[in-house]
Amino acid sequence: MSDASDSGPPRKTQKLFPLFNKPGQTSSDSTSSFRWLSPALGPKRSCLHGVNHVPKPSSKVAAFDLDGCLIKGTFPKKGAPPSFEWWRPIVPKKLKELHEQGYAIVIITNQALRTQALINDWKKKIPLIANALSDVPFRIFAATEKDGYRKPIPGMWYELERIFAQEGVQIADLSNSFFVGDAAGRPNDHSSTDLKLALNIGIPFQTPEEYFLGLPKAQYTLPGFHVSSLPMDVPRIEPAEPPLLPAPSSPEVVLFVGYPALGKSSFFRTQFEPAGYVHVNQDTLKTRDKCVKATEQALKEGKSVVVDNTNRDKATRQYYLTLAKKYKAGARCIYFTGTLELAWHNNLYRAFNLPPSHAEPKRALLPYSAFTGFRADFEEPGGEEGFAEVRRVNFVFEGGEEERRRWGMWLQIDGK
Known part of the structure; x- marks a missing residue:
C-alpha cells in the first residue's frame, strides 16, 4: 500500500523493539504485564486471546488491526528474535489518549500462520x-485459521461482546465505537477485510492514514459476493402452477438438483415431508448406492421419494429415472437455480454466522471443491431425460430479523 505521508519531510528512523537486546539476556516478556489466556477460543482453539494488564470492559470500543495499522507488517527471518516497529511514532500516544477517554482498546487481527512453530514465534512479539x-491496558484477538473468527466474519467481535456481557457491559451504541484497519479496498491494499468487518459489525471505520495522520478518506472498492447483488422479488417457484404436490395417485420420484447450501433440505421439510414423502439424502446415507437402494425400497412399498442430493449430471439422475420407470412411478425434477457464489456464501453463513438463537445446529463447512466440482460436471436438467416436468426454485432467504442481518453480512475466509 502506498504511504500517504511519504510526501512530507524526512522522518527520523523509528525505534525497533527487539525481544533480546543482546545474546543471553532474559526475555523481556518475563516481567511483561501481558499474558496469553488459555485455552484459546473456539471449538478448534483457533482464536488466540490475550490481555495487557486487566483491561476493563466499556460500552465504547476502539478496535484496531495490527499489521500495517499499529505496527509495520514484517516477515521475520528464520531464527531472528521477534521485534516490531510502530507504524508511526504517534501510535502509542493515541492509544494512551483513547484509554484515558474510557475506550476499551481491542486489537483484532488475522494471522495466516501455517504451523504451530510460526504461531509460537508470532506470539512472542x-x-x-x-x-x-x-x-x-488492551485486549487482543488473533484468528489463526480460515473459520468463523477470520475477518470479515465477526467471530472475534462476538467473543468480545460475550466477554463484556459476563461483566455486565453491553456495546449498545455502536456509533460510539470504531475500527481502524489498513485492509480497506483501496487500490494498493492487500484486501478489504477490515472495512468489511466494520460494515458487518455496524461501527464507523477509518484507515490508519485517516485516524493517525488526519488524511482525507480514500476511495475504495469491495470485491466479492454480497447478497445485495441478488435480484429482488423473484418468484419462489417457476412456474407457480400447477400445485407443487399433485393429487394422490401413484408414487413418484422427485429429484432435487443444485449446488449444496441452496436450501434443498429445508424445502423438503416444508413442502414434501408433510405429505409423507421419503427423504433420501447422501449426507445421511453416505454413498450413492445406498441412496439408490433406499429409493427402490420406498417405491417397492408404494411410497413417493425425494432424492435430496446435488444430482449434477444426467448419468447420476438416470439411476433414479430408471427406477421410476421400473416401478411405473412418476418422475419430476426440482432445479435450485442459485449460483456458486450464493451457495458458498450460504455455506459460510450456516457454518460460522448463525445467531445463537437459531433453532438448528450449525452445519460443518463444506469444502470449496464441493462447489467447483458441481460446476465442472453440471448438466442442466431437461424434460428429454424423462421428467414429466422440471420446476425451478429460486433462493429466497427465510428467517427472522437477526438471521437475515447475519446472512446479509460480507462472509469470506479467503480472497480480498
Missing part, C-alpha cells in the same frame, strides 16, 4: 508491544 504500552 505481542509482549514487546505490551511493554511499549506499559500504561495502556
